[in-house]
Amino acid sequence: MFSDRDEFKLAFLKRLEMMSGKGFQETNPNDHFMALGHMVREHISMDWINSNEQYRISKNKQVYYLSIEFLLGKVLVQNLLNLGIYDVVKEGLSDLGIPLEELEEMEPDAGLGNGGLGRLAACFMDSLASLQLPGHGCGIRYRHGLFEQKIVDGYQVELPEHWLKNGHVWEVRKNDLAVEIPFWGRVESHFRDGRLTFSHLDAEYVTAIPYDVPVAGYKNGTVNTLRLWSAEASPYPAGRDILKYKRETEAITEFLYPDDAHDEGKILRLKQQYFLVSASLSAIIKQYIDRKGVINDFADHVCIHINDTHPVLAIPELMRILIDRFSLSWEEAWDITSKTICYTNHTTLSEALEKWPVHLFKPLLPRIFMIVEEINERFCKELWEAYPGDWERIERMAIISHSQIKMAHLAIAGSFSVNGVAHLHTEILKEREMNDFHQFYPFKFNNKTNGITHRRWLLKANPELSSLISNAIGDQWIHHPDELERLSGFLNDGAFLQQLDMIKQKRKEQFAKRIWEKQQIAIDPTSIFDVHIKRLHAYKRQLLNILHIMHLYNRIQDDRSFKFYPRTFIFGAKASPGYYYAKKIIKLIHTVADKISRDPVARECIQIIFTENYRVSLAEEIIPAADISEQISTASKEASGTGNMKLMMNGAVTVGTMDGANVEIYEKVGTNGIFIFGLTAEEVLRYQQQGGYHSAEYYHHHEEIKRVVDQLVDGFLPDGAEEFLPIFDSLVDGNDQYFVLRDFASYAAIQEKAGEVYQKRDEWLSMSLKNIAYSGYFSSDRTIGQYAEEIWGIHPVPNFLAK
Known part of the structure; x- marks a missing residue:
């Protein structure tokens, strides 16, 4: 497409003016993004065509x-990196006074x-x-x-x-490859030429239109295809209400996971x-x-x-x-x-x-x-x-x-x-x-x-850390992520650990700046960033996390001289629209956050941030800034988890149960690379099969537990006793399906230990680097291989x- 920044600038300006119909000075960031996006997609297209032709002639499976x-x-920067043109484009745009970061923001x-x-x-x-x-x-x-x-x-x-709303710059609509999909109707069977045949009659058809998105490999010329199907109306069936048919057809590809609480949603x-x-x-x-x-x-x-x-x-x-x-x-x-x-x-x-x-x-x-x-x-x-x-x-x-x-x-x-x-x-x-x-x-x-792709979650999301790694061990880790293990040679290298610390601190400051700009909340970038980002579900136990925060608040209330290292608890999660209980937990997190923010003593040690509309691009900002990775699902319930791998790869240390891939992280980093607590999977499964767990015993016989659980309904929180009654009932009367109360004391103890180790900076930084070094195994390259x-x-x- 272009060999240097000057060639890029000429091509970009020409494309920008052709697409926008405006002079450069009149264009806006969205014009710039669309022009660059189309240029990059065209650059990909020749390799895309050639890859498909290569597959055709090779006859490979x-x-x-x-x-x-x-x-x-977001795909723009990842494509620039994979095509090997990131530096040329960034420098060329900079010459024109256009920050590449600004264009990345324009992409939804x-x-x-x-x-x-x-x-x-x-x-x-x-x-x-x-x-x-x-x-x-x-x-x-x-x-x-x-x-x-x-x-x-x-x-x-x-x-x-x-x-x-502004289209999707990466997709190509393929009308000629449309497919008709039948629903409803009836089936008739017939014998023809001695065999039974079937005819689907009176079906209602929906047209599936493919939109192809190129997926470029890292600097290798290979471009595969992600085909996405969109539902559109076929020729209208006789006797149907045309508007109703059109609405029902378009609903098929309108939303992910429509509410299936009723038959209409199930259908x-x-x-x-x-x-x-x-x-x-x-x-x-x-x-x-x-x-x-x-x-x-x-x-x-x-x-x-x-x-x-x-x-x-x-x-x-x-x-x-x-x-x-x-x-x-x-x-x-x-x-x-x-x-x-x-x-x-x-x-x-x-x-x-x-x-x-x-x-x-x-x-x-x-x-x-x-x-x-x-x-x-x-x-x-x-x-x-x-x-x-x-x-x-x-x-x-x-x-x-x-x-x-x-x-x-x-x-x-x-x-x-x-x-x-x-x-x-x-x-x-x-x-x-x-x-x-x-x-x-x-x-x-x-x-x-x-596994996770280290090219997005390390190379793209954390360029400063990527540069530090490449300067230390070369850049072959980008192609062969198991090479990251060579970083284990720096676990006791004070100068390297100091550089690692500086990079983490920079990312924390960047995230603190973002929170101020988006939510007008000032957070302390020198505090421990304790991160819990994942889908909101009871088994993932965001509830355990927030109950523990309430426990910390109680300790401060009981003893105003009680001090611990300041900690910022960062949550990011969406609850399924019909998941009433999960939504109550989101409300609880915000209610506790508001109460603590109003206490002049507690807020010096505890801050709670709930990041609205958690998504991939937001994760790319949070993960490089994280110190602690919360992976606290009930053992045996999380199939694997991949957030644990992303956070590990960026130097966060896991606080977690022996669940999912946490077990394999533990096997890689050992007891001095992870903080493990709680029931094992075998213990949970034994409780579920044989019984023997009675949450009421933990509620009645553990003062700290009873106190935080009662605070859900006794007026301690300003939203009234009824607001969090469903959570209270699930823990006490519902026998605590996910063993929150059973693991509470163990979780509190390991959190205290993590805070103590964090203050021993060389030990903590060595733990952090060990996690990065052994994260290469969790690359999706290994999984896909x-x-x-x-x-x-x-x-x-x-x-x-x-x-």
Whole structure:
């Protein structure tokens, strides 16, 4: 595109004036962003075309990653880094008086995801391209994302996320590849040429329009594709209210995770999921047939990965296509399907394993229901042959039982691989949650511990730390993150640790400045930044954190001479719109924050910051500034976590339970690199299976616990006794499902220890550096390498056509 900053400036000014129709002096930052974005996308396009051509001529196997979420964040700077033009562009813009940071601010976070599931998918896309692996994403183009979070008087309020109001500069609409998706209607069967055939009649069709987004690898010429589908009205069905049909159609891709508390919301979620898989599979098979011409060896050339249960309908949909369009027998179709599709499980929570009522599923997806029903019949027959007379086991494992379709069961039955996302999580799946299936299919289960792309979460998010690392050990860690382990040679290097400290302090000051500008709250950048950023859910135990803060406040009230090292508690979280309990916890955090801010003594030691509308770009500001990483989920409940890895990679020290990937972090950094507390997974599971935990005992027999729990309802907080009664009831009368009271004393003790170690600066900084040094294992490059070799069977395809 350009060889130096002067060439860039000329090209940029020309593009800016052409696009805006204005002279340079009249243009604004959004004009600058759009012009630069289009230039960068065009720069990517040639490698994008060449990568696709290379895949076509190489005939290598390709993987398609189906996910309901892809939490990309902002893409501009990441693309500049991956293309190797960051410095040229930044310097050229600076010459024109345009800060690159200002243009980055103009780019909205893409509203395509919510939490770890979506961010994992985005990290995987980066690693696939950076490792030159032929892998593409398939998702949904949500017009309004999940929601934009506003906090009003301490309450979460949800607003539409208008991330597309100025268009999306990175996408390319492909009208010619539109797909028609059928819903409702009825199915008729006929015998033709000696075989049974099926016709879907009177269906209501929705048009799926693909928008392709390029995903550039790091300085290697490889560009893969993220295809996002948008729902639009087809030719209007006869007899339908046109406006109602249009509204219902557009609702399919309007919001991520519509509220499914009622049947209408359940139907909309089902529509989303079938819309995603039907459109994606249609496009995948068309591309494959255009290349190969025959369907029989499909599984040798295509792998379809389903990220959690949302895309599980890919299994019956692939069966439908193979049987109804390609006239394969059931046995032939099942052989291809069960060799093509693999499944990642992301939860041990039974309530998170999707189940769909037959009375909703059957009329909406009549042909798919027939296939699911047949899969279930054949699967149950296999179970009967393996376990004759064991009706209880067969009932537990059936795909359809008690008028519900169990999507996780369908995923396991129809996939050739089922993986967990951390060693502990996989063992819990195998030995407990999915033990019946593991006994039946032991060869299917495997572990792939999650990872994060270090190119975003270190190289992009923390350039100062990245420079320090490269000056010390060279820059090969960018391509080979395990090289970070060489930093362990500096654990006792006082000069290096001092530089590390200075970088952390700079990032804390930058974040404090941001909080002042956005929230008009002055925070102490010399305090400990104690960070708890993740989706708001009871098992993640933001409640434990805020109850402990109340406990600290009580100690100050009891003894005004009590002092501890000042700490700023930083929260970031969205609660699902229908998750009443989680919203109460958000309100509690704000209420406690307000009470402490009004106390002239307590506020000198404690500050609470709740960052509104937590998202990827905000995480990129918080994580480099963090000192303590709160990973305090109830042991056995967090499948893996990836926030723990991002914070670790930036030198934060984990305070956490032995849960998810915390276990593997502990194995890497040892007892002097992490602060562990609380019940183990085995202890939690034993309580749940055998009983024996009585939260009332902890409430009545531990004075500190009783005090903070009572303060929820005794008038201590200004919002009244009724406001937090649901939380009180869950802890005392509801027997504290997530063991908050059981772990309270252990958590308070480890927090006190962490504060003491923080004041021993060399010891703390050595802990911090140890975490950075051993974080390379948690790169998504390692994870994707394992998926590619052990599950997908794909290999690197260098882009020899790249310029």
